[in-house]
Amino acid sequence: MTTGHELGERKIVTFSLGEQIFGIEMSALIEIREWDEPTPLPGVPGYIKGVTNLRGTVVPVVGLAERLGWPASRVHARSCILVVNLAGKQAGFLVDEVADIVLIKDSDIRPAPDVEIGEPNVIKGLVKTATREGGAGTPGSTGGDIMVLLLDLEALGITRTLDLAA
Amino acid sequence: MSKTILTVDDSASMRMLLKASLTAQGYTIETANDGRHGLERMDEVKPDLLITDINMPEMDGFELIEAVRARHEWRGTPILVLSTEFSDEKKARARSAGATGWITKPFDATKLGAAIRRVCP
Amino acid sequence: MSDELDDIQAIFFEECTEGLATAEAGLSAMDAGDVSPGTIAGVFRAVHSIKGGAGAFGHTALTAFAHRFENLMDEVRADRIKPTPGVTRVMLAAFDVLSDHVAAAQGTAPVPADAQMLDALEAILKAGGAPDAAPAPAPPEPEPDPFGFEPVAVAIDPLEELDPFGFEPVGVALEELDASPDAGEPRPWTVTFVPSDAALAHGGEPVLIVRELELLGGEVTAVDLSGLPPLRDLEPEHCYFGWTLSVPGSVEESAISDCFDFLAPSSIVEIAREAAPVADLPPVEWATAAPPPPEPPVAPPPPPAVATTPEPQALVAAAPVPVADAPALRAAPAASAEPAAQTIRVDLVKLDMLLNLVGELVIRGSILADRLSPKDQERVELPQLSRLTREIQDTVMSLRAQPIKQAFSRVPRMLRDLSVETGKQVVLETSGETTEVDKGVIEKIGDPLTHMIRNAVDHGIESVDRRLAAGKPAEGTIRLSAEQKGARIFVRVSDDGGGIDRARVRGKAVEKGIIPADAVLTDEEIDQLICAPGFSTAETISNISGRGVGMDVVRSNVEALGGRVEISSVPGKGTTFTMVLPLTLAILEGMIVRLSGQRFVLPLANVIETVQPEPGQVKPTTTTGEVIELRGSYLPVRRLNDTFGLPANDGQRPEDSLVIIVESESAGHVGLMVDTIDDRREVVIKSLDQNLYPIRGLGGATILGDGSIALILDIEALVAPASRLQKGLAA
Secondary structure, three states: OOOOOOOOEEEEEEEEEOOEEEEEEHHHEEEEEEOOOOEOOOOOOOOEEEEEEEOOEEEEEEEHHHHOOOOOOOOOOOOEEEEEEEOOEEEEEEEOEEEEEEEEEHHHOEOOOOOOOOOHHHEEEEEEEEOOOOOOOOOOOOOOEEEEEEEOOHHHOOOOOOOOOO | OOOEEEEEOOOHHHHHHHHHHHHHOOOEEEEEOOHHHHHHHHHHHOOOEEEEOOOOOOOOHHHHHHHHHOOHHHOOOOEEEEEOOOOHHHHHHHHHHOOOEEEEOOOOHHHHHHHHHHHOO | OOHHHHHHHHHHHHHHHHHHHHHHHHHHHHHOOOOOHHHHHHHHHHHHHHHHHHHHOOOHHHHHHHHHHHHHHHHHHOOOOOOOHHHHHHHHHHHHHHHHHHHHHHOOOOOOOOHHHHHHHHHHHHHOOOOOOOOOOOOOOOOOOOOOOOOOOOOEOOOOOOOOOOOOOEOOOHHHOOOOOOOOOOOOEEEEEEOOHHHHHHHOOOHHHHHHHHHOOOEEEEEEOOOOOOHHHOOOOOOOOEEEEEEOOOOOHHHHHHOOOOOOOOOEEEEEEOOOOHHHOOOOOOOOOOOOOOOOOOOOOOOOOOOOOOOOOOOOOOOOOOHHHOOOEEEOOOOOOOOOOEEEOOOHHHHHHHHHHHHHHHHHHHHHHHHOOHHHHOOOHHHHHHHHHHHHHHHHHHHHEEEOHHHHOOHHHHHHHHHHHHOOOEEEEEEOOOOEEEHHHHHHHHHHHHHHHHHHHHHHOOOHHHHHHOOOOOOEEEEEEEEEEOOEEEEEEEEOOOOOOHHHHHHHHHHOOOOOOOOOOOHHHHHHHOOOOOOOOOOOOOOOOOOOHHHHHHHHHHHHOOOEEEEEEEOOOEEEEEEEEEOOOOEEEEEEEEEOOEEEEEEHHHEEEEEOOOOOOEEEOOOOOEEEEEOOEEEEEEEHHHHOOOOOOOOOOHHHOEEEEEEEOOOEEEEEEEOEEEEEEEEEOEOOOOOOOOOOOEEEEEEOOOOOEEEEEOHHHHHOOHHHHHHHHOO
16 A cells, blocks of 8 residues: 655554554555454463464464563453564554554654663654544644654564473 | 477477477467477478477477378478487488577577568568 | 567576586586596587677676687587596686676676686697697697687689688788779679589579679679570579679678678679779689670669668567467486486466365365265266376476476585585485476475575584594585475485584574573484574674574574474584475375364375374373373373363363374474364465564464365474473464
8 A cells, every 4th residue: 555655755654552653654554353262372472362263364462562572452332453564574464443644754763762661672763743633542642742752563573482302 | 371390309498498488479370399209290380380399209390290191191391300409410410300500508588580581471 | 678689698608507517517426537528518518509699788797707618618519628526627717707607797796706617628639638648649740729719711713613602702812902002982892603513402583692792882883694505404593693792882891792601612702893903903814615705785684682681780679579488398408327307498477376276176176075965976977087187286386396406506516616615525425316206396495495504614514623533524414305205205404414413503592592500402403403593502693604593594494484493413423414394385285173173284294193082191291281191191281272272161171172193393292172073175375484483382274165274284383392392383
């Protein structure tokens, strides 16, 4: 769904998780799905909730909150799974609510602030965006500017932690 | 109506290269991947010109040329050999088998075009 | 280079790979004594093709080397040089350099230094035989290399019958004719030619030459019709005309002479500059008797060529040729004894798609069958449908099956290199190369195999001195074999080296903190430590096998395929590494079982029987575990709910469960306790590796008919000693 945009600009998808608003590159997004209980997997870190069937492909589902070191999200009616492409592999991330697709300028991206996150390198930066009147609401906002934390999807990649043999 | 050329070479990349080069010069190209296949295609395609390699498994270029010339209806069809070899014996052999001309690989597209015009009205 | 050319070059590199494989196979056969013409011709053709294509794509170093190599092959093929063992060995070494050149052309390796090899080839060519055969027949006078790069340019005497093919410029000795020192402008050429009677044979058409000269700017000034017979004597296939043309002096002489490239022999051609002092011009001779002077044209000259010849372009084409759409029908290169099989090259992506579709077909078929009433299920159409589906499935599966030989092909070269690097002498024995394996497997075992071979040479085979001291032959032997047993393929790398030094392995493992100092391990467990991450026993970490990362990677690669690595070693005698792999990566016949409500797939191939235990049939044992008594013997039992950390009912009673007896490689017959069994069906295996990573205990996942996912159980991992598995699965 990448439509043309100027150099130096990019589209991001914003969503809420806990108290924060995050954004990821639109180009990495494959699909947004409703929450569906994944099939649990044995022997995986707690943030991997299991696997789900994405049109014939087996895709892991990650609890993004837990991945960031926070307590697990509680699933509710508007919970979604963002299916993204991480260096050729697909993964789904559980988020609270998808907000909006916004166009930002690279020049507007500021360095990441101190956020309490288990893995700090996953935040690429901070950007300010304007919200539309009556757009998908974010908690505690009355319209106006929203601060979006940009996630580094590569850093979120699911790698196998080398376990010691036998 | 563009001319039809049948090219015979057991290397797929060479066939593709020839096809690209000659199609750009306005010819219609049909291909075959060895001598035997080439003979079959002669019947199907009835080309205006046959370009063939020499070293091919099963039926090599010389045998193909002889088989083509044995057919009455193809005696007037120009045949060019396109091969990396260039020895006099090979050329003589091609000549006596019935080839019209010999072009050495690697070929220059312009020269190839000129050579084709030289034999194919 | 344009995209299209890139695509074509990619195909060329694929052909090179195949050609190199053919050549290596042929050379190995020759090394082993098979010097039949078919074998030699196969090697020649392979090298010849590589040279041809390389030239077309401008890889000069590769072309030059291949050319010299090809010369040698040509001499051998023509029986002018005998393929003695010495010569064959040089050819094998030359082959290695050729491979390196191909890799360099592809940009995956540096250009090899080939001066020494070129000299060696040159030496054989000059000597006309074995380089090491010093005595024997008096060495023939070294012939000048007939295949050097000198362009064949010969001045042709127009009166002789000579083949005007190719590069010979025709004409008189032109050095004598200078452009006279007139003011700047070169004088025009007078071109005269009289095609011989045979000119119209073999598709020749002399008029085209006239047209070509006209394209260069020439004009016909005279046509000689003196040879024209009366109509009744006219032979349609003879040429009776002669032409004289005037071509502008600015045209290059070579351009003019090129026009005559294909003119039949015994034709007359003259190219000369006009109006030089008359005495220097040779007399114009005609094929017929009468020597008429140039006359005004009797017949109207042929009209200037109006043929719209398209602009000759450089090698950049317009319409892209979609590569994937062109399945090339080609005959497989014939070995000297085998009949050539018709093969077709298929895009692997398409094959995978086909396989997926077949899998879906299988699933839908099952669902459909389930929906039918029992009465309808018995109708003949259903079994027919099932049979057809199965046949399609089998055929598609067999498309993916290839002889494992492909995976072995790198090994001989690798061993030659390793021999040189380590100074150890190693001989390779292979068996079972024709064993057919899923193509996906072949692709994935390449790297593990490489590691295992390197390990065997590096750590297994001892140095020549040590071997001799131990009473072994100086040459070490590595045995590479593939065997199919049931639903598994066994690929073994076996060496007759010193075996695994278990004391040292154990010591290193303790040192690296991999095991506690007081751990008690069986020999097999110590052997498996080699596969632990971060492990290496090499005192100096050799370049070849790296940091023992090799074996860890091997194990995870193999497990990702749903297989496992077995090690067996006898000190002083040797070590065998076995990769046990599934026969197919795609479809599995399995039993759907339930554990705490969740569905899992148990591969049916290993299932022996299913038991509904009687009270007391399953008994606890003194070591942590349970056994089931079955017809007098006691088999270990694993509660799969526990294994996977699933919430089973506390004190789940065996009599409320089912125990499935499976056969395993490592532990014999073992009972697996599950809650219930749903049914048995065929499932399409989806690899966990695709988007996640391999998980111990699982051989992948599958998507059931209702869209839900069932995990596939890996029996070998499940029956492994409890402690190991527990650690691996600790959630």
